[in-house]
Amino acid sequence: MTATADATTPAGEVPSFEVTLRIRRMNPEGTSDHAAGEEYWEEFKIQAHATDRVLDALHKVKWDLDGSLAFRRSCAHGVCGSDAMRINARNRLACKTLLKDLNPAKPILIEPIKGLPVEKDLIVDMEPFFASYREIMPFLMTDGPAPERERLQTPAERERFEDTTKCIMCAACTSACPVFWTDGQFFGPQAIVGAHRFIFDSRDEGQWDRLEILNDKAGVWKCRTAFNCTEACPRGIEVTKAISEVKKALNTGEI
Amino acid sequence: MTLHEYDVVIVGAGGAGMRAALESSQRARTAVISKLYPTRSHTGAAQGGIAAALSNVEDDNAEWHTFDTVKGGDYLVDQDAAEILCTEAPQAVLDLENMGLPFNRTEDGHVDQRRFGGHTRNHGEAAVRRACYSADRTGHMILQTLYQQCIKQEVEFFNEFYVLELVLDKDPQAAGDDETVSVAGVVAYELATGEIHTFRAKSVLFATGGAGKVFKTTSNAHTLTGDGMAIAFNAGLPLEDMEFFQFHPTGLAGLGILLSEAARGEGGILRNSEGERFMERYAPTIKDLAPRDMVARAMANEVREGRGCGPHKDYVLLDLTHLEPAHIDAKLPDITEFARTYLGVEPYTEPVPVYPTAHYAMGGIPTTVHGEVLRNNTSKVNGLYAAGECACVSVHGANRLGTNSLLDLNVFGRRAGIAAAEHALATAEAAPLDESAAAPLIERVEKLRSTVGSSGSESIAALRKALQETMDRNAQVFRDEASLTTAQEVIADLQKRYADIAIHDRGQRYNTDLLEAMELGFLLELSAVVVLGALNRKESRGGHYREDFPTRDDENFMQHTMVYGEKDGLRLDYKPVVVTRYQPMERKY
Ligand SMILES: Cc1cc2nc3c(=O)[nH]c(=O)nc-3n(C[C@H](O)[C@H](O)[C@H](O)COP(=O)(O)OP(=O)(O)OC[C@H]3O[C@@H](n4cnc5c(N)ncnc54)[C@H](O)[C@@H]3O)c2cc1C
Ligand code: SF4
Ligand code: FES
Numbered sequence: 060m061t062a063t064a065d066a067t068t069p070a071g072e073v074p075s076f077e078v079t080l081r082i083r084r085m086n087p088e089g090t091s092d093h094a095a096g097e098e099y100w101e102e103f104k105i106q107a108h109a110t111d112r113v114l115d116a117l118h119k120v121k122w123d124l125d126g127s128l129a130f131r132r133s134c135a136h137g138v139c140g141s142d143a144m145r146i147n148a149r150n151r152l153a154c155k156t157l158l159k160d161l162n163p164a165k166p167i168l169i170e171p172i173k174g175l176p177v178e179k180d181l182i183v184d185m186e187p188f189f190a191s192y193r194e195i196m197p198f199l200m201t202d203g204p205a206p207e208r209e210r211l212q213t214p215a216e217r218e219r220f221e222d223t224t225k226c227i228m229c230a231a232c233t234s235a236c237p238v239f240w241t242d243g244q245f246f247g248p249q250a251i252v253g254a255h256r257f258i259f260d261s262r263d264e265g266q267w268d269r270l271e272i273l274n275d276k277a278g279v280w281k282c283r284t285a286f287n288c289t290e291a292c293p294r295g296i297e298v299t300k301a302i303s304e305v306k307k308a309l310n311t312g313e314i
Numbered sequence: 315m316t317l318h319e320y321d322v323v324i325v326g327a328g329g330a331g332m333r334a335a336l337e338s339s340q341r342a343r344t345a346v347i348s349k350l351y352p353t354r355s356h357t358g359a360a361q362g363g364i365a366a367a368l369s370n371v372e373d374d375n376a377e378w379h380t381f382d383t384v385k386g387g388d389y390l391v392d393q394d395a396a397e398i399l400c401t402e403a404p405q406a407v408l409d410l411e412n413m414g415l416p417f418n419r420t421e422d423g424h425v426d427q428r429r430f431g432g433h434t435r436n437h438g439e440a441a442v443r444r445a446c447y448s449a450d451r452t453g454h455m456i457l458q459t460l461y462q463q464c465i466k467q468e469v470e471f472f473n474e475f476y477v478l479e480l481v482l483d484k485d486p487q488a489a490g491d492d493e494t495v496s497v498a499g500v501v502a503y504e505l506a507t508g509e510i511h512t513f514r515a516k517s518v519l520f521a522t523g524g525a526g527k528v529f530k531t532t533s534n535a536h537t538l539t540g541d542g543m544a545i546a547f548n549a550g551l552p553l554e555d556m557e558f559f560q561f562h563p564t565g566l567a568g569l570g571i572l573l574s575e576a577a578r579g580e581g582g583i584l585r586n587s588e589g590e591r592f593m594e595r596y597a598p599t600i601k602d603l604a605p606r607d608m609v610a611r612a613m614a615n616e617v618r619e620g621r622g623c624g625p626h627k628d629y630v631l632l633d634l635t636h637l638e639p640a641h642i643d644a645k646l647p648d649i650t651e652f653a654r655t656y657l658g659v660e661p662y663t664e665p666v667p668v669y670p671t672a673h674y675a676m677g678g679i680p681t682t683v684h685g686e687v688l689r690n691n692t693s694k695v696n697g698l699y700a701a702g703e704c705a706c707v708s709v710h711g712a713n714r715l716g717t718n719s720l721l722d723l724n725v726f727g728r729r730a731g732i733a734a735a736e737h738a739l740a741t742a743e744a745a746p747l748d749e750s751a752a753a754p755l756i757e758r759v760e761k762l763r764s765t766v767g768s769s770g771s772e773s774i775a776a777l778r779k780a781l782q783e784t785m786d787r788n789a790q791v792f793r794d795e796a797s798l799t800t801a802q803e804v805i806a807d808l809q810k811r812y813a814d815i816a817i818h819d820r821g822q823r824y825n826t827d828l829l830e831a832m833e834l835g836f837l838l839e840l841s842a843v844v845v846l847g848a849l850n851r852k853e854s855r856g857g858h859y860r861e862d863f864p865t866r867d868d869e870n871f872m873q874h875t876m877v878y879g880e881k882d883g884l885r886l887d888y889k890p891v892v893v894t895r896y897q898p899m900e901r902k903y
Binding site for chain 1: 350351353354355356358359408411412413414416417418419420421422423424425448449451454455458462463465466506535536537568569571648652655656657773774775817818819820821822823824825826827
């Protein structure tokens with residue numbers, strides 16, 4: 060089916076262009092044309108502006124053409140991690156991807172992220188992803204009583220793990236990982252990023268507990284350094300580097 | 315329909331909700347219900363910092379902070395509450411650090427601090443470094459750290475559950491002052507299944523965040539639709555000071571995405587089309603670091619007087635080009651990336667187009683300093699609490715100072731969490747709540763599903779757009795009797811049309827169409843309250859500026875607005891401001 064929506068901006072404003080979205084859909088309850096659980100492609104044409112993001116385009120579809128289209132979103136500027144999806148076969152945040160950067164002459168392909176069960180359209184079950192994160196004990200662990208003031212940490216010590224504190228748990232990395240797709244046991248890159256953030260924090264004393272978890276069969280050694288995760292990360296985190304730092308700590312016994 | 319029972323139910327898993335949960339879950343059986351996964355909450359979008367007079371980099375104290383908060387709030391602040399906020403601030407920040415929050419550090423390893431608008435040394439002498447921060451993602455780090463602690467404490471979450479109704483044991487307005495009105499629980503909708511759940515509890519704590527989506531141009535998330543405020547209001551409770559909305563000066567022009575005030579704290583300068591640093595004219599002492607309401611008005615005024623930039627002369631420029639790129643990367647990495655991603659502007663070399671954006675609701679559900687919700691000026695609702703942006707304590711008065719909200723979440727989230735748990739422990743049994751409590755909601759949901767697609771019905775998106783546009787046009791930085799009356803008429807019309815909305819999605823599972831319809835209902839109700847308060851406040855104070863009444867009128871309006879919903883419409887009332895040591899003065903910077 061192809062449907063169209065009109066630009067809603069007053070005349071004389073920013074010029075608009077037409078974009079076709081090809082969206083991978085699945086309705087768990089079925090529709091008049093599709094069986095429950097059946098996956099299919101559907102095309103929509105919309106009018107877009109130069110500053111529009113893929114998320115704006117999805118909203119145009121949902122708000123003007125088909126209210127049943129399901130996707131998650133909240134902040135709309137790349138900080139909440141709700142809307143990771145496959146856009147033209149790459150994992151990205153819909154709210155951080157400008158249409159004009161995608162060659163609007165061709166249909167834009169939009170699919171749910173891979174490796175997690177699809178619930179409806181672009182919504183996947185995130186629970187296995189969060190469960191892996193919880194496994195690595197993602198909280199500061201210290202011995203002894205709480206200090207009276209702050210624990211001291213120099214800017215250089217903080218710098219050591221700054222990169223991995225930026226993670227917004229969008230799952231773009233984990234769901235871009237070929238090992239994760241095929242091996243249901245693998246924690247995936249995000250959990251390793253989450254562990255890295257504490258292992259290299261000078262205040263933390265639970266490093267070795269966490270490293271032991273990552274040394275496990277579901278842990279870091281499954282990583283084949285495909286670099287997909289680093290490319291996928293919308294926060295620019297050097298995921299592969301973080302993973303190799305964890306591997307190195309395990310190999311050398313030094314942090 | 316499933317019935318759950320807890321000692322304490324917390325609605326919302328942002329900064330306030332999770333800070334409360336950490337206290338409550340240590341003491342009593344607690345459930346946290348959230349329409350988003352906790353880490354998706356908009357606290358994660360907060361950038362610049364959290365205020366506390368730690369004196370880590372220069373001399374500072376809680377009394378100066380209190381004074382700034384009261385003055386910044388244009389004297390509508392309840393001063394007893396502000397004093398608590400500022401006195402408990404250092405401990406709140408140290409608690410976060412001890413939980414693991416990676417604050418930026420001074421060379422000797424202490425929490426670093428920077429300047430922020432309206433925070434001054436010794437009652438206005440000069441800007442003071444009071445904001446503790448983690449680059450320009452302080453809120454992200456707070457949200458992550460609190461979530462991590464919740465994992466550690468095994469807090470029980472109900473994620474992607476939308477609370478849609480609050481149940482009290484009697485009508486809070488019909489009950490006399492000598493009667494006790496108690497909370498019974500909440501009714502929620504599970505996104506994944508469409509199932510309705512009732513949660514019976516001895517204590518219920520609302521921490522549902524802001525309502526920025528009342529406006530079109532906003533720094534707020536799509537999901538910030540003021541649910542908690544509207545749900546309390548629908549249960550017969552008043553809302554306080556809703557006409558006070560903060561318009562943050564530096565939203566990306568045309569988009570509303572926020573560029574933190576930290577950009578100016580680190581040395582950024584606002585300029586008009588003539589390249590002039592115009593804030594020198596409006597606030598000679600602290601210039602670009604004047605409080606937000608003043609800067610936003612100054613910007614809107616520059617544009618109005620023809621000194622705006624760009625093809626339509628409809629924005630001003632935030633100039634960071636004189637800062638070292640390395641400094642920008644260290645202190646403002648995220649917001650400069652927003653400028654690159656969304657406007658294609660390189661802040662190292664080009665000034666960034668900015669314009670005020672709807673940012674923060676100063677008003678909300680009225681509470682005491684323990685987070686207890688009030689049903690009128692003096693009586694509390696037994697077992698009901700609120701904290702964070704949805705609440706009005708009131709520590710922000712008519713205009714919130716930057717970095718005081720993250721502080722508010724932590725100080726009053728903590729207090730409310732403790733109070734809710736202690737109340738539950740002291741209560742033998744929750745007020746009765748059975749399956750029938752869910753009936754009205756089930757009926758509403760079924761009706762919405764069955765009117766699907768019927769011709770001639772109204773579209774959610776069209777009504778929402780009309781609402782947001784009228785609010786931007788008529789109730790934004792500048793307001794007057796005529797514009798507000800127009801807004802009132804438009805809202806009344808939209809409310810009528812709302813009765814006739816249609817949704818497309820008939821499904822039970824992940825029916826976000828249905829929930830957007832519910833959220834629109836909340837937005838419409840709140841807009842009417844905002845506009846009524848604004849129409850009746852015939853003065854200008856903080857974020858509320860009336861062109862027809864451009865000065866502050868302490869004689870008639872140094873009081874909080876209270877709006878009640880009644881059968882035949884809205885009822886307006888007032889509540890005295892608590893003044894302890896600071897008498898109102900003219901606000902000059
Ligand atoms: C871009 C931006 C930058 C900011 N920067 C700063 C800053 O530097 N310093 C500062 O002090 N303040 C800042 N603020 C303000 C501050 O971040 C917010 O006021 C604060 O984070 C609100 O926190 P909260 O816990 O009240 O709500 P939120 O974090 O918004 O959380 C609301 C929670 O309620 C849940 N919820 C809502 N409705 C329902 C429902 N119906 N059923 C179930 N759950 C529901 C949501 O799922 C969410 O978990 C900023 C705000 C923005 C928008
Ligand atoms: S590491 Fe990057 S891609 Fe992976 S979850 Fe975190 S933010 Fe997303
Ligand atoms: S909607 Fe928040 S990251 Fe895209």
